[in-house]
Amino acid sequence: MVSGLRTAASAMDAQTERLAVLANNLANVTAAGYKADHPEFFQLLTSPRAAGSVSPTGPAAPLPQSPGEVQTRTDFTPGPLRETGNPLDLALEGPGFFVVRGPGGQRLTRSGTFTRSASGQLATHDGLPVVGADGQPLTLPPGGRIEVDERGQVSVDGAQIGGLLIVEPENLDRLQKEGGTRFVAPPDLPLPPARAASVRQGAIELSNVNPILTLVEMIDALRVYEAAQRTARGVDDTLRRAVNEVGRPT
Amino acid sequence: MIRALFTAATGMQAQQLNLDTIANNLANVNTTGFKRNRVDFQDLLYQTLRPAGTRMAGGVEVPTGIQVGHGTRPVATQKLWSQGNFQQTENPLDLVIEGDGFFQLTRPDGTIAYTRAGAFKRDSQGQVVNSDGYVLQPAITIPDDTVSISIGSDGTVSVITAGQSTPQQLGQIELARFVNPAGLNAIGKNLFLPTAASGQPTTGQPGQEGFGAINQGFLEMSNVSVVEEMVQMIAAQRAFEVNSKAIRSADEMLSISNSMTR
16 A cells, blocks of 8 residues: 555656756757756666565565666767857767866866866866877967867967877766766776767857757656656545545444 | 756756847947857756666666756857958058957057957047057057058058158058967957967967958958847747746646645
8 A cells, every 4th residue: 555655656756857857958958068868767676565476576676776766868969060160169070079187087078169278278168178189188379270170180370289089988878977068987988089080170069959859758757747646646545545434334 | 846946947047148148249230340259058067866887786787877967057158250241441441350360459558458340540649549549559650641541461551641652651560369269358349358268469460370461441340140149049048948848847746746635
């Protein structure tokens, strides 16, 4: 009886998390290089109770330490490119990431709206230096015309000053988002140089969020939430009858 | 409370700033030498409820984790330096830079500011100044009895004075260039100041070493495209709306959970 209530509550929790993920996609519909998250559901294989008649799969595993049964998968399909004409706006075509150096180590990003930092390095707008092919930040001279070719080679007034490091992780599913439109790669994930990525100077990659699909999914989340609430009330009604009406002398 | 409420609110705030920027671009559609602005956004921090690759009981590794983001934030507004259209004015002191570079002006406090707006005038002493009276660098003084002024594509200023038949060279206009003009600090009045992000200026002759050439009798119009801004405005408005829908959904969820108990 009470487990029915709990199941309905966990379904409601899951839809709340799902809505949070969808709302985050919508909030980032104009963030360059943003990759949409898709909420996915997995079924709880075991009952919260001990193994027995409820679980056909054998001994019960403990429940995951998460409030809901929703998990997120990041959609790495490319976003549309927009021409800006700014020499330090770089977009990647094909799979790959720019590498920036954050306080916690190297981070990957596809948001190539770069600038020149106070110390003259090529950096993100929040000040993280962009890592070059030699593993060191790229330093831009104070003047000159910057050109970046499609292999990521940077030249100033025709003289080459270095290349950008562009990597292609072996398993995209293991990347974690960090904020700042950046990803954290686990230390044991190999990051070989990208094979098929090319750099477009003077363009940015827009967010790959599809607002229409996200809105539809949001409506779905709301209605599933409502259905779960109705279920909870149904269980409550059954309980009420069991408590108040069963065994009452007629 | 529901996370989605606050996440969507950051989205609405971001679009409001986006719209403010677009409105400023549209307001300056006829401003000489104006360069349009763009807001850059980033996603906010993520709450990792379970990292990907976590080992669960029984040695099963979950392939994807649970990460819930907290919205978006504006991280920078920057200028887009594409060339504006040229407008013919026939005024001898209206100058346009065809390509890279800025005119240098001395402000009243002695510092140099940079501009693309080349609508110059003569002040009472005959100096070439902009509409606010800031003197063009290097300073050029035009004699009172000047009949005609000609400015070459390399910035050479020469005049023909009354009674003379040969032009007399007065000086040469120099241009300044920045490695990252998007990092310049706009201070209004069509003026820009260098920052660490823009780098220090390098000066040089117009038409050489990547500097743009000067054309006399033209003005550079704003590079704001009304159609492009309209499209951006529609997109910003719809993005605002879609975030308000997320708020409404979150609100409705709260209302549903409030009606659970009778």
